[in-house]
Amino acid sequence: MAEALRFLIDRTPTPIGELVVIADEQGRLRMLDWTDHEDRFRRFLRLHYGADGFTLEPAKNPGGLTETMNAYFEGDTAVIDELPTATNGTPFQRAVWAALRGIPCGETISYAELARRIDNPKAVRAVGLANGANPIGIVVPCHRVVGTNGSLTGYGGGMMRKRWLLAHESAVSTSSQFTLSF
Incomplete structure (x- = not known):
């Protein structure tokens, strides 16, 4: 039996909830989520690493990542661009997640455009599912994906957080349906 992976866990307050x-x-x-979605991130960890494939140990600022996320929320949005990540997922999911990291801060794209960017333009629904399975929201910016008409669509952290993140990053959309009001 393989030795369990040792993961370090920290929590930090943000303007939109504890991260x-x-x-x-x-x-x-390895994972970035909201404390009000703890069941989801624990389920994801079990799915990708096995029930006995990892341990979670409390740690302050593991790898400097908590401090980096705090800097992002304080306005240094570029600080997340080069963060080292490691995820388990299918090759298709990882291709989608890599493409998400290519969306510049302050911009949004549609699911159809994301499918085109991975050279699979007919896989719009599959792209949406992979987007929703993203374990590292914000850093792998799934919140920057919107509907074809520019409307805000689902976000695992909730629509209020998606609106806030896009406003924080000063995202601009030409769609009249895109609003940042809370």
């Missing part, structure tokens, strides 16, 4: 930061011992971000 959970999970890193591996190499300082790579």
Whole structure:
């Protein structure tokens, strides 16, 4: 039996709720989620690493990631661009997640455009599912994906957080349906 992966977990307050930061011992971000979605991130960890495939140990600022996320929320949005990450997922999911990291801060794209960017333009629904399974929201910016008409669509952290993140990043959309009001 393989030795369980040791993950380090920290929590930090943000303007839109308490954020959970999970890193591996190499300082790579493995999971980023909200404490009000703890069941979801624990289920994801079990799915990808096995029920006995990991341990979670409290740690302050693992790999400097908590401090980096705090800097993002304080306005240094570019600080997340080069963060080291490691995720388990299918090759298709990881291709979608890599494409998400290519969306510049302050911009949004549609699910159809994201499918085109991974050279699979007919996979719009599959792209949406992979987007929703993203374990590292914000850093792998699934919140920057909107409907074809520019409307805000689902976000695992909730629509209020998606609106806030887009406003924080000064995202601009030409759609009259895109609003940032709370």
